[in-house]
Amino acid sequence: MRVITQQTLGGPEVLTVVEAPEPRALPTEVLVRVKAIGLNPLEARLRAGEFPLIGQPPFTLGWDISGVVEQAPGTWRFRPGDEVFGMPLFPRAANAYAEVVSAPALHLARKPPSLSHVDAAALPIVGLTAWQGLVDLGGVTAGDRVLVHGGGGGVGHVAIQIAKALGAYVITTASGSKRAFVEGLGADEVLDYTRVDFADAVRDVDVVLDTIGGDTVERSLDVLRPGGHVVTAVAEENVALADTYEASGMRFSGIAVDPDPVALRGLVALVEQGRLRVHVQETFPFERVADAHRLLDAGHLRGKLVLTV
Secondary structure, eight states: OEEEEEOSSOOSOSEEEEEOOOOOOOTTEEEEEEEEEEEOHHHHHHHTTSSOBTBSSSOOOOOEEEEEEEEOTTOSSOOTTOEEEEOTTTTSOOOOSBSEEEEEGGGEEEOOTTSOHHHHHHSHHHHHHHHIIIIIISOOOTTOEEEEETTTSHHHHHHHHHHHHTTOEEEEEEOGGGHHHHHHTTOSEEEETTTOOHHHHOOOEEEEEESSOTHHHHHGGGGEEEEEEEEESSOTTOHHHHHHHHHTTOEEEEOOOOOOHHHHHHHHHHHHTTSOOOOEEEEEEGGGHHHHHHHHHHOOOSSEEEEEO
16 A cells, blocks of 8 residues: 655655555444545645644645445445545544545545545545534524635635525635636625725624634624624634634634534535535646645645545
């Protein structure tokens, strides 16, 4: 089995391919032959040692997978041959940059036939983050005004569609080059952040979903209606900011996404209803993972990047 680890010495390549023993599924886990792997900006931070979520490099990256079950001992949920996808073990290491992954059965869902393995691998982290932020924490309902920061990115472009499916009026920030893209996803208003200050242009928002961080989440306080709610996927541990929101009569929540089979099935339902699609900007063969990470490092992606195995 090939896995990807970071080089610890100098050299032009960020990542390298090495050989490792194939994992064996535990009784509560299934063994998945991976077909595609979704990439996420968090992985670039981990690779660089900036965010020591799973220790210091070298280690094997990756969480988003789609593939075919090879072994399913001790579980009735799946059988060999089932096509599945999910985000196993997050935030613990899932070692998903691999040809074979051992994953808890509860962290996976059946891949709908309408989703390719590439699209399915692109969905879990961004889809679960958006779902848990808008549905579980934000409690968005029909008629709410929702502001999605970074609507052209991975989480943002899925969040726009989920919010619309919930019946919300959706405002999003995005660069002018992504206007047509986010409007095609259903955004009712698009604010070009290079030309318009959202804090001046928006008011009476019920829920803000922040995927940007920095002063964006701080300045979002000004756009909320009384009792409004900011949910951030970036500044989830900012206690001082949470206190500021509470003192202003607003709510502040940080989300660190969790594996969630119920939410995965909710995402599948939206896909099957034609109300949710995930956009993949580019795919790379497994051997070109370093090239994929260079593009990931460059930022300003439209949707997701995916490795094919």
